[in-house]
Amino acid sequence: MAVSRNLQGWLLAAPLTAVLAGFLVLPILTIFIVSFWQATEFSIIPAFSLENYQFLLTSPVTYQVFFKTFVYAALVWGLTLGIGFTVAYYLAFHIRSEATRMVLFLLCTIPFLTSNIIRMISWIPFLGRNGLANQALMSLGIVDAPVEWLLYSDFSVVLAFVHLNTLFMITPIFNTMMRIDRSLVEAARDNGASGRQILTHVIIPLSKPGIMIGTIFVLALVMGDFITVRFMSGSQSANVGRLISNDIALLQYPSASATSIVLLAVVLLIIGALMRFVNIRKEL
Amino acid sequence: MSKMRYSRRSILKSGAAVAAASALPAPMIWAQEIKNITLRQFGTGVSNLNEVGQKVKEELGFTLEMTALDSDSVTQRAATQPDSFDIADIEYWICKKVWPTGNLQAMDTTKIKNYDKIVGIFKDGKLTPESVVAQGTAPNTVGFVEGPGSTAFAKEQTQWMTLIPTIYNADTLGIRPDLIGRPIESWAELLNPEFKGKASILDISSIGIMDMAMVCEASGKIKYGDKGNMTRAEIDQTIAIFTEAKKAGQFRAFWKSFDESVNLMASGEVVIQSMWSPAVTAVKSRGIPCVFQPLKEGYRAWGGGLGLSKSLTGMQLDAAYEYINWYLSGWVGAFLMRQGYYSAVPATSKDFMTPNEWGYWFEGKPAAEDIADPFGKVMAKAGESRDGGSFYERMGHVACWNSVMDENQYMVRKWNEFIAS
Amino acid sequence: MEPRPRSFYALTAFFVLFVIFLYGPTITIAILSFQGPQGGLTFPMNGVSTYWFHNLFEQQAVGDIWGSFRRSFALGLMVMAATVVISVMAGLAFRKRFRGSAALFYLTIASLVIPSILVSLGVGLIFDRFGLKVHWATSGFGAQLTWTLPFGLLVMFAVFNRFNPSYEEAARDQGASAWQTFAHVVLPIIFPSVVGVALFGFSLSYDEFARTLLTAGSYNTLPLEIFGMTTNVTKPVIYALGTLTTAFSLLIIGVFLLAVWITARRRARRMASLAKAG
Numbered sequence: 001m002a003v004s005r006n007l008q009g010w011l012l013a014a015p016l017t018a019v020l021a022g023f024l025v026l027p028i029l030t031i032f033i034v035s036f037w038q039a040t041e042f043s044i045i046p047a048f049s050l051e052n053y054q055f056l057l058t059s060p061v062t063y064q065v066f067f068k069t070f071v072y073a074a075l076v077w078g079l080t081l082g083i084g085f086t087v088a089y090y091l092a093f094h095i096r097s098e099a100t101r102m103v104l105f106l107l108c109t110i111p112f113l114t115s116n117i118i119r120m121i122s123w124i125p126f127l128g129r130n131g132l133a134n135q136a137l138m139s140l141g142i143v144d145a146p147v148e149w150l151l152y153s154d155f156s157v158v159l160a161f162v163h164l165n166t167l168f169m170i171t172p173i174f175n176t177m178m179r180i181d182r183s184l185v186e187a188a189r190d191n192g193a194s195g196r197q198i199l200t201h202v203i204i205p206l207s208k209p210g211i212m213i214g215t216i217f218v219l220a221l222v223m224g225d226f227i228t229v230r231f232m233s234g235s236q237s238a239n240v241g242r243l244i245s246n247d248i249a250l251l252q253y254p255s256a257s258a259t260s261i262v263l264l265a266v267v268l269l270i271i272g273a274l275m276r277f278v279n280i281r282k283e284l
Numbered sequence: 285m286s287k288m289r290y291s292r293r294s295i296l297k298s299g300a301a302v303a304a305a306s307a308l309p310a311p312m313i314w315a316q317e318i319k320n321i322t323l324r325q326f327g328t329g330v331s332n333l334n335e336v337g338q339k340v341k342e343e344l345g346f347t348l349e350m351t352a353l354d355s356d357s358v359t360q361r362a363a364t365q366p367d368s369f370d371i372a373d374i375e376y377w378i379c380k381k382v383w384p385t386g387n388l389q390a391m392d393t394t395k396i397k398n399y400d401k402i403v404g405i406f407k408d409g410k411l412t413p414e415s416v417v418a419q420g421t422a423p424n425t426v427g428f429v430e431g432p433g434s435t436a437f438a439k440e441q442t443q444w445m446t447l448i449p450t451i452y453n454a455d456t457l458g459i460r461p462d463l464i465g466r467p468i469e470s471w472a473e474l475l476n477p478e479f480k481g482k483a484s485i486l487d488i489s490s491i492g493i494m495d496m497a498m499v500c501e502a503s504g505k506i507k508y509g510d511k512g513n514m515t516r517a518e519i520d521q522t523i524a525i526f527t528e529a530k531k532a533g534q535f536r537a538f539w540k541s542f543d544e545s546v547n548l549m550a551s552g553e554v555v556i557q558s559m560w561s562p563a564v565t566a567v568k569s570r571g572i573p574c575v576f577q578p579l580k581e582g583y584r585a586w587g588g589g590l591g592l593s594k595s596l597t598g599m600q601l602d603a604a605y606e607y608i609n610w611y612l613s614g615w616v617g618a619f620l621m622r623q624g625y626y627s628a629v630p631a632t633s634k635d636f637m638t639p640n641e642w643g644y645w646f647e648g649k650p651a652a653e654d655i656a657d658p659f660g661k662v663m664a665k666a667g668e669s670r671d672g673g674s675f676y677e678r679m680g681h682v683a684c685w686n687s688v689m690d691e692n693q694y695m696v697r698k699w700n701e702f703i704a705s
Numbered sequence: 706m707e708p709r710p711r712s713f714y715a716l717t718a719f720f721v722l723f724v725i726f727l728y729g730p731t732i733t734i735a736i737l738s739f740q741g742p743q744g745g746l747t748f749p750m751n752g753v754s755t756y757w758f759h760n761l762f763e764q765q766a767v768g769d770i771w772g773s774f775r776r777s778f779a780l781g782l783m784v785m786a787a788t789v790v791i792s793v794m795a796g797l798a799f800r801k802r803f804r805g806s807a808a809l810f811y812l813t814i815a816s817l818v819i820p821s822i823l824v825s826l827g828v829g830l831i832f833d834r835f836g837l838k839v840h841w842a843t844s845g846f847g848a849q850l851t852w853t854l855p856f857g858l859l860v861m862f863a864v865f866n867r868f869n870p871s872y873e874e875a876a877r878d879q880g881a882s883a884w885q886t887f888a889h890v891v892l893p894i895i896f897p898s899v900v901g902v903a904l905f906g907f908s909l910s911y912d913e914f915a916r917t918l919l920t921a922g923s924y925n926t927l928p929l930e931i932f933g934m935t936t937n938v939t940k941p942v943i944y945a946l947g948t949l950t951t952a953f954s955l956l957i958i959g960v961f962l963l964a965v966w967i968t969a970r971r972r973a974r975r976m977a978s979l980a981k982a983g
Binding site: 008009011012015016017019020025027030083087094102103104108110111114115117121122125126128130131132163166217224225226231241244245248253257260264267271282 | 820866
Binding site for chain 3: 326351364368369547569571661
């Protein structure tokens with residue numbers, strides 16, 4: 001019986017296993033192997049060399065870049081969590097009609113159907129030196145000269161990240177909130193809890209799984225990104241993803257692979273630690 | 285069937301039939317087969333224009349598929365995906381990187397009709413007999429190999445050419461004269477604190493490092509042995525100077541393809557930057573003043589050419605030669621010269637340009653009437669003349685070519701650090 | 706109805722600001738896509754016209770928008786079909802614990818969080834090492850599945866966590882085969898979520914950039930083409946494309962809402978007539 005149960009499970013899961021084995025496990029193994037190889041300007045040479053790691057781990061730039069990656073991740077996480085939670089809370093607990101809630105939620109998702117890259121670059125005419133934001137600020141007399149840090153700065157990078165990724169926070173939080181038993185909220189209110197107390201003692205604890213899932217999404221997306229940072233910083237700042245993509249562009253696959261392996265280890269450690277706080281499978 | 289036709293063509297090419305064949309336009313003979321031929325060309329957006337593909341279809345009958353990429357992706361594809369293309373439209377410094385992979389095949393110059401008319405720069409390296417070859421990866425140094433199949437470059441002209449030169453130009457800094465308001469004469473101005481937050485440089489290491497070298501040398505901060513082949517110490521110094529400037533906020537952004545530079549310049553984000561000629565043209569055609577400023581230290585030059593994939597054989601290879609001969613026969617050259625580049629065989633392009641256009645673009649004369657770009661937009665009014673003057677004045681003042689150095693890998697790593705710092 | 710608390714108005718204001726933030730850039734590019742023929746990618750406007758929308762349907766100086774659109778559409782459908790079939794099967798598998806199921810689950814989660822560019826790099830390297838040609842329909846397809854399958858599986862978990870097995874038991878008691886039980890009982894119940902998985906699969910694939918970057922081969926998919934356009938095109942035609950995409954998405958959602966509304970009304974009417982008959 002147990003054998004046939006295992007067999008049935010494996011048969012049904014076989015396609016998934018095959019895809020993940022072929023397009024995830026094998027590629028990551030390859031990256032791992034190649035990270036010990038060496039490269040010329042145009043080809044990669046099988047070898048066993050720690051030179052890539054040595055260069056990576058001894059360069060101060062590596063640490064700056066990893067630090068920058070963490071800073072972006074932390075800022076974006078904080079902002080998307082704040083915004084995502086508030087929006088989800090508003091939709092789940094303040095909107096009374098099911099239909100309105102549906103429409104408002106869809107309203108939040110529509111921009112996410114436009115190409116990420118287009119949404120990113122559409123900030124440029126808005127934030128530029130002669131962009132809409134500066135024109136508005138100047139015509140209102142708030143500033144005399146255009147504000148430079150609006151574009152091609154850390155500000156614009158974080159702004160674009162938040163813009164691109166907030167939905168990944170809203171959706172899981174909204175999802176868990178909708179499953180909170182309303183009678184719990186009623187009971188708390190009947191017992192004289194204030195709105196703030198209900199929020200901190202009932203809703204936030206019960207929304208934790210959603211917050212965790214959202215956190216995992218956002219951290220994974222921000223830490224692995226390379227294109228947002230390139231566009232929004234005008235190539236002026238770098239996160240780990242850009243380090244990798246620069247190396248790839250210059251055909252330095254082994255050194256890109258070494259950086260990838262370090263990034264992978266860091267991401268998996270962080271996500272693994274987060275997973276301890278929530279049983280994703282049960283909480284969906 | 286296809287083989288038979290092909291052999292008929294071979295027969296036709298030989299013996300008495302040669303006369304008949306050359307009397308007829310050659311493509312007519314294999315008109316049926318050639319419709320089915322597709323050549324896949326890729327390269328930078330500079331010359332991978334769909335207009336060229338259309339014209340090929342009209343005049344030669346076969347299909348030319350174009351894919352435009354940035355320089356780094358072009359290098360990558362040429363080096364690692366030899367099956368993904370038939371014709372590579374690459375720059376000479378890319379050729380230096382890619383040729384040793386053996387992904388390209390050398391071309392027999394005896395099959396190139398206009399070979400004799402190709403400008404000297406691409407053959408012995410000399411524009412005029414008195415010229416001196418500039419520093420860097422000059423096209424003649426990577427233009428020939430000893431024989432078909434050889435992966436080492438020949439020191440002198442041989443029968444086997446690596447790339448058939450297509451376009452080239454002399455680059456300098458682009459400026460917004462309206463926003464700067466004073467004359468700019470030296471490369472050193474790029475790091476002038478006056479332009480803090482309003483300068484830009486391109487993020488393509490092989491080209492960017494040369495612009496940097498021009499700047500460092502002009503400001504007297506570094507004396508190079510050979511800019512085109514720096515030592516590690518020279519690379520370190522150069523990058524250090526620019527890293528410092530970057531940290532001080534000198535640069536607004538870096539750009540990777542010329543269109544980005546157009547946007548930076550047109551929107552006023554940047555007032556002085558490394559730039560390419562058509563980018564200046566594009567800014568001007570929007571009615572925004574922009575000058576491709578000749579500087580006293582000279583130009584940084586680049587050249588591009590067409591290379592053939594080693595997998596091309598038989599009819600496809602014939603079609604490729606057909607295409608290359610057509611490319612050098614004038615129409616494309618004129619089309620590209622109208623955007624500010626130079627054609628490798630200017631003599632043939634002259635027939636496809638009006639005397640006014642020829643005078644403006646090649647001879648550096650004031651325009652007799654308005655000059656329009658290939659898409660019909662007016663970009664120079666009557667009386668204006670080209671920045672930098674004539675072909676010989678501009679190409680005669682080349683200080684260095686885009687290059688790949690012996691320490692290229694080290695440079696690339698330092699460049700990556702510069703971008704990341 | 707009880708009166709709204711004060712916090713409601715503050716939150717409504719916040720929500721409105723958020724929506725403005727979300728749509729701000731979309732609106733900016735919508736305005737800029739009506740640039741005059743001489744206009745550039747940034748303000749100021751240089752006349753007003755629909756030139757760039759017409760231009761979008763003409764041949765561009767470089768690249769091939771509509772070819773890449775067709776490829777992305779085809780790839781989206783392929784990924785959608787594969788995602789639906791594979792996730793439903795895996796979802797069924799995970800209903801019962803089997804040896805290695807925990808490991809497979811963590812692998813799926815890993816697939817979700819591993820930075821996209823790593824998958825792209827790895828798949829590209831493998832194809833290169835084995836001398837295979839990268840193509841959007843092979844390597845690109847596989848690389849995208851590593852992104853859509855975890856989503857599909859998570860949705861299936863959510864469904865089966867709340868699935869009442871007594872329906873199946875009833876069917877089985879009446880002599881239905883395993884396949885019949887699945888086709889006539891399970892599938893109709895999970896169908897709405899399967900549609901959700903399908904939509905997820907399609908839209909995630911349609912917009913995937915990093916995973917296709919090194920795995921698409923000679924022909925660009927739409928996001929790669931758009932990326933190319935951002936570096937090769939200096940004209941507002943790219944904004945026209947963005948505006949059209951958004952309008953298209955709005956249209957799809959509108960149709961979807963209308964369909965939901967119509968079915969709801971029909972059902973209500975049927976219920977009403979049933980009630981009358983009863």
